[in-house]
Amino acid sequence: MARRVRPSRSGAALVIAMGLLAAACGAPGSNSPQPEASTASSLSAAPACGTAPITLNAYFETGFPVAKALTTEFTKQHPNVTWNIREDQFAVITQNAPRVLADNPPDLMRLPQVSELVKDNLLKNMDGYAKAFGWDKWPASQLEQLRMGPGGRPRGEGSLYAMGINFSMTGVFYNKKLAEKIGLSSPPATLAGLDDALAKAKDAGITPIVQFNGGATGGLAFPLQNLMASYGPAGPINDWIFQKPGATIDTPSNLQAAQHLERWIKAGYFQKDVNAVDYATMMSRFIDGQGLFMFDGDWESGNLDKQMPGEAGFFLMPPAQAGGKRAAMSAPLTFGVSARAKNADCAAFFLDWVATDRQAREIGVDIGGSHPMGPADGHMPEIAADKVTASTLAAGADIAKDNGSMDFIANATGAIYAKSWTPQLQKMVAGQQTPQELLKQVQADYTRQVEGN
Amino acid sequence: MARPIPGRSPRGRAAEAAARSTRGWAGWLFVLPALAFYVVFVLRPIALTAQYSLYEWDGIGPSTWVGLANYGRVFTDPELFDSLVNAVKLIVFFSAIPVVLGLAIAATIRRIAASRLALVARTVIFLPQVIPLVAAGIAWSWLLSSTGVVNQFLTLLGLGRVTRAWLGDFATALPAVGMIGAWVLLGLCTLLLLAGMSKIDVALYEAARLDGAGAWREFVSITVPSLRQEIAVCVTVTVIAALASFDIIYISTQGGPGNATMVPGLQIYYLAFSERQIGMASALAMVLMLLVIACALPIQWFTKDGNR
Amino acid sequence: MITARREAWIGRLLLVAMMAVTILPFLSLFVTALHPSGTYPPGLAWPGDPQWGNFLRAFEAANMGALLQSSVLIVLGVVPISIVLGTMAGFAIGHLRVIGGRVVFLVFVLGLTLPFEGIITPLYYQIRDMGLLNTRLAIILPLIGLFMPFSVFWMRAHFVNMPQELSESARIDGANVWQLFRRIHVPLAMPAISSLGILLFLWTWNQFLLAIVLVDDATKRTMSGALGAFQGQWGTDIPLLCAGSLLILTPTLAIFLIFQRRFVAALLQGSLKG
Structure with a gap:
C-alpha cells in the first residue's frame, strides 16, 4: 500500500510551524541581560581570604606545574582555602575562554589574548586591587601588557584587567x-x-x-x-x-x-x-x-x-x-578573574601573595623558571650559575636594558x-x-x- | 504484511472514520510528549539557527540584521567554502572505500560463512562501531604519527622513503583522516552487506554456475543487484557520517595543517564558540543541514518502497 | 573443487587481514600504555619494563569512578524516557493512525539525518538560558529530543506491522487505549524496544559534541566527552593518554562482548531502518 504523503501540504504546515517558532523570539541577544563594564570599586582595605572555609574555582594550563604548585603552598599557609582546579591545554583554553568566563565563571583563570575578553566585559577590572595592594608601585613595564583602554583597545595603557604569576621570556x-x-x-x-x-x-x-x-x-x-x-x-x-x-x-x-x-x-x-x-x-x-x-x-x-x-x-x-x-x-604568564567570579577578593589576594610572598617567589623561580612579578626589590632565590634558569634570568635583565x-x-x-x-x-x-x-x-x-x- | 486495508467499501470507510475520530484524539496524547521534546530541543533550535544566520552577533552584545550576507561569505570565503569541499571529498573515504571493500570482503566471506573464523570475525570487525570516535581518533593519530606503527610497517616493507607524519602533511592529512573514518565504517558495511547476502536465494547462484558463470559474473549479475537496498543504506549512513564528521577531526588534526582537514562541523564549532561569530556559524550550519538532506533524501526515497 | 578451496583460503586470509587491521589500533594503544609515562615510544615495541602502574595512574588521573557514575546517570536519564516517549508516539502513529499522524511522522523523519552541529549553537544559548549549563541535564534533555526522530521511526516501523485485529478484540473486551497499549502492545514490542535501548545506550555513551560544548566539568560528562577532556589534560603524556583511552573504552567493550548478538543485530537493523 502506498503511503506517500503529499509533500506540498505537509511542507506548508512545516514552514508555518517553523515561522511561528522563529517569530516567537526577537533578534538574538536583544532580551538577554548584557554584562556591564565592571568599574574598579575602590577598596578601603586590602581584601583577603578571611578565615571561613572557601573553595576557589580555577582553570589552569596543562603542562605548567607552577600554578598548581603555588596553590598547594597557598593552601598550606591559608588552610581555609581549598582549590577546585580544571586543566586544559592552551589551545583548548583559548577556545573556551569567552564561554567559560561568561557562563561558568572561574575565580582564577589562565588567560589567552585579553582584549576581546575585556571588550565583552568578561574580566574583572583590577584597578581597585592594584591600588589596595600597591601593584601600581611595581615597575610599570610588568603590567603594561595587561592594561587596556575602554573596550579593550588599545592595549598597553588604561585599566588593569589581568595579572601575571611570573614574567616569562x-x-x-x-x-x-x-x-x-x-x-x-x-x-x-x-x-x-x-x-x-x-x-x-x-x-x-x-x-x-x-x-x-x-x-x-x-x-x-x-x-x-x-x-x-x-x-x-x-x-x-x-x-x-x-x-x-x-x-x-x-x-x-x-x-x-x-x-x-x-x-x-x-x-x-x-x-x-x-x-x-x-x-x-x-x-x-x-x-x-x-x-x-x-x-x-x-x-x-x-x-x-x-x-x-x-x-x-x-x-x-x-x-x-x-x-x-x-x-x-x-610577557606575564597571564591570569585573570572573571567579572562574575564569586570569590574575586580571595583570588586577588592570591595573586598578590604570588608576587610578594618569599616562598611563592621561590616556587615561581624554581618551578616556573621565570622572574617573579612584584616590587623591584622583591626576594630573589639564589640560582647556581651553571643552571639554564640563571641564564634566562640574566637575559631578562639584558632585555630590560635594551627596552626590548x-x-x-x-x-x-x-x-x-x-x-x-x-x-x-x-x-x-x-x-x-x-x-x-x-x-x-x-x-x-x-x-x-x-x-x- | 497481511493487514486489513481500510477503505475498501463505503460502509467500511465510514466505520473506520468513526473509529479514527474517537481513537484519533486520544492518540494525540501519546504523541504529544515525544513531540514536545522534539519541538523544544530540535525544531526550535533549527528555527533559531535559521534566524541567527541572518544576523551578525557575538553571542553577548546586541545583534545586527545582515540579511543573506553570511551566506554570501560561506560561498565566497575560501576558508569556509573549502570546509564544505573537504566534507564532500571525505565521502570518497567514508563511503566509497567501506562500500566497495565491504562488498568484496562480504562476497569472499560468504563462502566460508559458517566457519568458526567467520563467527569470530563478525565480532571483531564490529568493534570500531562500538567504541567512541574520540578513542578511534586518539589511537589513529598515534598510529599515523611520524614514529608510529604505520611508518614502522612501511619501513619494514622497504618503503622508508614514503614515511611521513601522515596527519601533518598537506597532501596526506585529509586522506589520513578519511582512512580513520573508513576503518570505523568498514565493519558496519561489511556486516550489513553480509546480512543482505544471506537473504539471496541460493538457487540463483546454482543456476548461474550451471550456465558456466565465473565468480566475477556471479558477483556482478546476482550479488550486487540483489543488494541494492543494503548498498543504498550503507551509502546513506556513510555519506552522512562524512558530511557531519566532527569527533575524529577534532581529536586528530583540529582542522590542520593549514586548513587541510577543516570540515563544516569543526568550523561551526570554532566560529560559534571561539571566534564568537554566531551568525556565520549558523549560516554554515544551515548550509550543512541542507547539504545532508540533499544527499540523504534521494537515497531515502530510493529505499522507501523496501521499507513497506 | 580446487577453485572452491582456493576461494575459501583467500576468504580466510582476507578475514584475518581485516581483523588484524581492526585490532591494530587497540594493540598499539595497549603496548604504548605500558611504556614509562612521558616518553614517546616508537611504533609497536614491547617495553623493557612494562609499566602496569600506568593504568592505575590513569584511573586516578581520569577520575574513572566519577566518570563511570556520570555516564551511567546520563544513560539512565536518556534511555528510559526516550524509549517510553518513542514507543508511545510510534504506537499512536503506526497503530492508532491518529489524525495528522502522517504529517507529524514526516516532521520526525526530517530530523533523522540532522547533523548535531547544525543546532549546537542555539542549543547552547537555550540551555544557558534554562540555567542548565554544566549539569547533566544539559546533555540529557537535548539528547532525548535529538533521539526522538529515530525512536519514533523505529517503534512506528514495529507497530505498523501489528495486525489491527489484535486491538479490535481487546477493545471488545472493554480495554481503553492506555490498557491496550500497556497490556497488549508493549509486551509484544519488547524485542524492538530492547534493540532500541541498545542503540540509544551506545549513542548516548559515545556522544561527544554536546558534552564538550554544554558541560565543562569532565565528571559530569559522557564517557566520550570525558575522554576528550582527558586528552585535553594529559595529551602531552602519550603512555598515560593511551592507558586512559583504554580504560574509557573498556566498559563499552565489555558490554558489547556480553550482549554482542543483540548488539550486532540491533545496529544492523538500526542502520537498515534509519
Whole structure:
C-alpha cells in the first residue's frame, strides 16, 4: 500500500510551524541581560581570604606545574582555602575562554589574548586591587601588557584587567653537548653567526632546530618573531599587537624576517615532520638530544634543569648587526578573574601573595623558571650559575636594558593564532605560501578581526 | 504484511472514520510528549539557527540584521567554502572505500560463512562501531604519527622513503583522516552487506554456475543487484557520517595543517564558540543541514518502497 | 573443487587481514600504555619494563569512578524516557493512525539525518538560558529530543506491522487505549524496544559534541566527552593518554562482548531502518 504523503501540504504546515517558532523570539541577544563594564570599586582595605572555609574555582594550563604548585603552598599557609582546579591545554583554553568566563565563571583563570575578553566585559577590572595592594608601585613595564583602554583597545595603557604569576621570556635554548660537537663555544653574537651554526649542525647530521608547528599551534611563530626582532625594532611590533590604529605587520623588515625563516625551512633546518610536532613532542625531542636549538621560553628552564642538568644553555636571539639592540617576547604568564567570579577578593589576594610572598617567589623561580612579578626589590632565590634558569634570568635583565620586551604576535587578537598564523606558517613549511603573501594574509585577517569587533 | 486495508467499501470507510475520530484524539496524547521534546530541543533550535544566520552577533552584545550576507561569505570565503569541499571529498573515504571493500570482503566471506573464523570475525570487525570516535581518533593519530606503527610497517616493507607524519602533511592529512573514518565504517558495511547476502536465494547462484558463470559474473549479475537496498543504506549512513564528521577531526588534526582537514562541523564549532561569530556559524550550519538532506533524501526515497 | 578451496583460503586470509587491521589500533594503544609515562615510544615495541602502574595512574588521573557514575546517570536519564516517549508516539502513529499522524511522522523523519552541529549553537544559548549549563541535564534533555526522530521511526516501523485485529478484540473486551497499549502492545514490542535501548545506550555513551560544548566539568560528562577532556589534560603524556583511552573504552567493550548478538543485530537493523 502506498503511503506517500503529499509533500506540498505537509511542507506548508512545516514552514508555518517553523515561522511561528522563529517569530516567537526577537533578534538574538536583544532580551538577554548584557554584562556591564565592571568599574574598579575602590577598596578601603586590602581584601583577603578571611578565615571561613572557601573553595576557589580555577582553570589552569596543562603542562605548567607552577600554578598548581603555588596553590598547594597557598593552601598550606591559608588552610581555609581549598582549590577546585580544571586543566586544559592552551589551545583548548583559548577556545573556551569567552564561554567559560561568561557562563561558568572561574575565580582564577589562565588567560589567552585579553582584549576581546575585556571588550565583552568578561574580566574583572583590577584597578581597585592594584591600588589596595600597591601593584601600581611595581615597575610599570610588568603590567603594561595587561592594561587596556575602554573596550579593550588599545592595549598597553588604561585599566588593569589581568595579572601575571611570573614574567616569562623567550629566546633560544641550545644543547651544550651538540654545540661542542660543531665547535660552537659561545652563543652567536649576530644573526649571521646563528646561520653559520645552523649550517654546521646540518652538515654534521644534527637536526639544527627542533620546533613545534602541528595541530592548532604554529610554533614557527617563535623563530619568526625572533627574526622580526633581529631585523627591526620592537616598538612597531608591539603597536600591532596592542591594536594601535594604523599598525601593520606587513613591513619591509618583517618581510626580511619571514624570508629568512623561509630560507631556514628550505635549507631543512627544521625536522621534516615539523607540521605534525606538538609542543610536548618538541620538548621530549630536545630533552632527548635530538636537536641543537629550540625557540622557546624560560617557563621550561626549571624543567630543563631537572631533566638535562647542566646540558642546556640559553641565549637571546642575536641582532642582525653586531652590537644591535636585542628584543625578546616577554610577557606575564597571564591570569585573570572573571567579572562574575564569586570569590574575586580571595583570588586577588592570591595573586598578590604570588608576587610578594618569599616562598611563592621561590616556587615561581624554581618551578616556573621565570622572574617573579612584584616590587623591584622583591626576594630573589639564589640560582647556581651553571643552571639554564640563571641564564634566562640574566637575559631578562639584558632585555630590560635594551627596552626590548615584546608581547607575542599570536596574542594580537583572539583568533589570530589559530586562524591565521598557524595555518599560514604550516602552509609556508609545505611550500604553499610565500613570505610576502603570508604577511599580507595575516594583516588582512587582523584588519577584519579588529574591525569586526 | 497481511493487514486489513481500510477503505475498501463505503460502509467500511465510514466505520473506520468513526473509529479514527474517537481513537484519533486520544492518540494525540501519546504523541504529544515525544513531540514536545522534539519541538523544544530540535525544531526550535533549527528555527533559531535559521534566524541567527541572518544576523551578525557575538553571542553577548546586541545583534545586527545582515540579511543573506553570511551566506554570501560561506560561498565566497575560501576558508569556509573549502570546509564544505573537504566534507564532500571525505565521502570518497567514508563511503566509497567501506562500500566497495565491504562488498568484496562480504562476497569472499560468504563462502566460508559458517566457519568458526567467520563467527569470530563478525565480532571483531564490529568493534570500531562500538567504541567512541574520540578513542578511534586518539589511537589513529598515534598510529599515523611520524614514529608510529604505520611508518614502522612501511619501513619494514622497504618503503622508508614514503614515511611521513601522515596527519601533518598537506597532501596526506585529509586522506589520513578519511582512512580513520573508513576503518570505523568498514565493519558496519561489511556486516550489513553480509546480512543482505544471506537473504539471496541460493538457487540463483546454482543456476548461474550451471550456465558456466565465473565468480566475477556471479558477483556482478546476482550479488550486487540483489543488494541494492543494503548498498543504498550503507551509502546513506556513510555519506552522512562524512558530511557531519566532527569527533575524529577534532581529536586528530583540529582542522590542520593549514586548513587541510577543516570540515563544516569543526568550523561551526570554532566560529560559534571561539571566534564568537554566531551568525556565520549558523549560516554554515544551515548550509550543512541542507547539504545532508540533499544527499540523504534521494537515497531515502530510493529505499522507501523496501521499507513497506 | 580446487577453485572452491582456493576461494575459501583467500576468504580466510582476507578475514584475518581485516581483523588484524581492526585490532591494530587497540594493540598499539595497549603496548604504548605500558611504556614509562612521558616518553614517546616508537611504533609497536614491547617495553623493557612494562609499566602496569600506568593504568592505575590513569584511573586516578581520569577520575574513572566519577566518570563511570556520570555516564551511567546520563544513560539512565536518556534511555528510559526516550524509549517510553518513542514507543508511545510510534504506537499512536503506526497503530492508532491518529489524525495528522502522517504529517507529524514526516516532521520526525526530517530530523533523522540532522547533523548535531547544525543546532549546537542555539542549543547552547537555550540551555544557558534554562540555567542548565554544566549539569547533566544539559546533555540529557537535548539528547532525548535529538533521539526522538529515530525512536519514533523505529517503534512506528514495529507497530505498523501489528495486525489491527489484535486491538479490535481487546477493545471488545472493554480495554481503553492506555490498557491496550500497556497490556497488549508493549509486551509484544519488547524485542524492538530492547534493540532500541541498545542503540540509544551506545549513542548516548559515545556522544561527544554536546558534552564538550554544554558541560565543562569532565565528571559530569559522557564517557566520550570525558575522554576528550582527558586528552585535553594529559595529551602531552602519550603512555598515560593511551592507558586512559583504554580504560574509557573498556566498559563499552565489555558490554558489547556480553550482549554482542543483540548488539550486532540491533545496529544492523538500526542502520537498515534509519
